[in-house]
Amino acid sequence: MSVVARKWQELAEIKDELAGRDWFPGTSGNLSIKVNDDPLQFLVSASGKDKRKRTMEDFLLVDGEGRAVEDTGLKASAETCIHLEVYRNTTAGCCLHVHTVDNNVVSELYAEQGFVTFRNQELIKAFGIWEEDGEITVPIVENFADLPTLAKEVARVIETNTKAVLIRNHGVTVWGKDGFEAKKHLEALEFLFSYHLKMLMLQPRWTASPATAAHA
Numbered sequence: 001m002s003v004v005a006r007k008w009q010e011l012a013e014i015k016d017e018l019a020g021r022d023w024f025p026g027t028s029g030n031l032s033i034k035v036n037d038d039p040l041q042f043l044v045s046a047s048g049k050d051k052r053k054r055t056m057e058d059f060l061l062v063d064g065e066g067r068a069v070e071d072t073g074l075k076a077s078a079e080t081c082i083h084l085e086v087y088r089n090t091t092a093g094c095c096l097h098v099h100t101v102d103n104n105v106v107s108e109l110y111a112e113q114g115f116v117t118f119r120n121q122e123l124i125k126a127f128g129i130w131e132e133d134g135e136i137t138v139p140i141v142e143n144f145a146d147l148p149t150l151a152k153e154v155a156r157v158i159e160t161n162t163k164a165v166l167i168r169n170h171g172v173t174v175w176g177k178d179g180f181e182a183k184k185h186l187e188a189l190e191f192l193f194s195y196h197l198k199m200l201m202l203q204p205r206w207t208a209s210p211a212t213a214a215h216a
C-alpha cells in the first residue's frame, strides 16, 4: 500500500470516529494528515462534504501552498490555509478541526481574555503534561471571515507547547505528531470543555472571571 493510501485510510478512520461523536454538524469541520515533509504534502478533506459519509472523494492531496497536487474537480477545505499554518509552525503530522457546542461556548466565555487554561484534571496527561500542578492553555482568536487573515491569526498565537487554538464561536483546531495523537488531544480537550461548562452550570459562583478561569 502506498504512503498516500495508508494515510488516506488513517484519516478516513479518524473521520468516521469523530463523525460517530457527532462532531461534524452541518458539514462543518475539516481534517488533514501529512504525507510528506519536504516538500510539504498533506491530504485534506474536500470542502463542503457531509463528513459523516465515507466516499472516494473525501480527501485530496495538496502541496505547501494548499494547491491540489493532481488534477481533480475537488476543492480543498476552505480552511486549508489554517492547516498549512499549523504544519509550517509546528511538528504536527495531523490536524483536526471540529465545531461543537462546548468548544463554541468556551471560546465565547473566554474570548476577551484571549485564552483558557485548565488545571487539576487527570486528562491533562493526554497532552504529555505529567507534573502535579500541570496546566494547559488554549489560545482563542477572533473568527475573521477572511480566511487568510484567520490563518495568520492562528499562526500568531502558536507557541512551542501549543496543541490547539480555539476560534471564537466557530470551533477548535487541534494537532498532534500523528493521527493517534491529534485525536487524543481533541478528545481530551472536548472532555475539558464539557467538564468546565458543567461545573459553571452547577456552581454559578465557580466564576468564569479571568482570575479563576483556570479552575478546571
Ligand SMILES: CSC[C@@H](O)[C@@H](O)C(=O)COP(=O)(O)O
Residues within 6 Å of the ligand: 026, 027, 028, 029, 030, 045, 046, 047, 048, 049, 076, 077, 078, 079, 097
Ligand atoms: C458549513 S459551516 C463550516 C464552514 O464554514 C467551515 O468553518 C468548516 O469547518 C468546514 O469547511 P470546509 O470547507 O467544508 O472544510
Ligand SMILES: [Zn+2]
Residues within 6 Å of the ligand: 028, 029, 030, 079, 097, 099, 170, 171
Ligand atoms: Zn470551521
